[in-house]
Amino acid sequence: MTRLRVTEHIVVNIHRRSLCDNCVVRDCISLHGTRVFDCPGFKPYFEVFIQCRNCGEYYSPYTVLSFPDLGLCLKCNGLLMGDSHYYK
Numbered sequence: 627m628t629r630l631r632v633t634e635h636i637v638v639n640i641h642r643r644s645l646c647d648n649c650v651v652r653d654c655i656s657l658h659g660t661r662v663f664d665c666p667g668f669k670p671y672f673e674v675f676i677q678c679r680n681c682g683e684y685y686s687p688y689t690v691l692s693f694p695d696l697g698l699c700l701k702c703n704g705l706l707m708g709d710s711h712y713y714k
């Protein structure tokens with residue numbers, strides 16, 4: 627679990643194992659027990675957007691759950707790992 631500071635007074639806990647650990651949807655049978663990093667039905671407890679410390683773009687930290695750095699957007703995490711190497 628990662629504690630992510632959103633504003634000066636707001637901190638959210640983000641589980642990095644799977645999107646399902648951060649999702650309010652119950653009885654989602656299709657994805658149960660697997661590590662999920664992309665789901666059309668995903669609904670987080672708190673909708674948060676943070677600013678990438680590299681490029682300044684705003685993004686949802688849930689889109690980069692499987693990447694090494696939650697403080698960087700999808701593009702900058704991809705650059706960190708080499709352009710074509712995205713892992714999940």
Ligand SMILES: [Zn+2]
Binds near residue numbers: 679680681
């Ligand atoms: Zn960025």
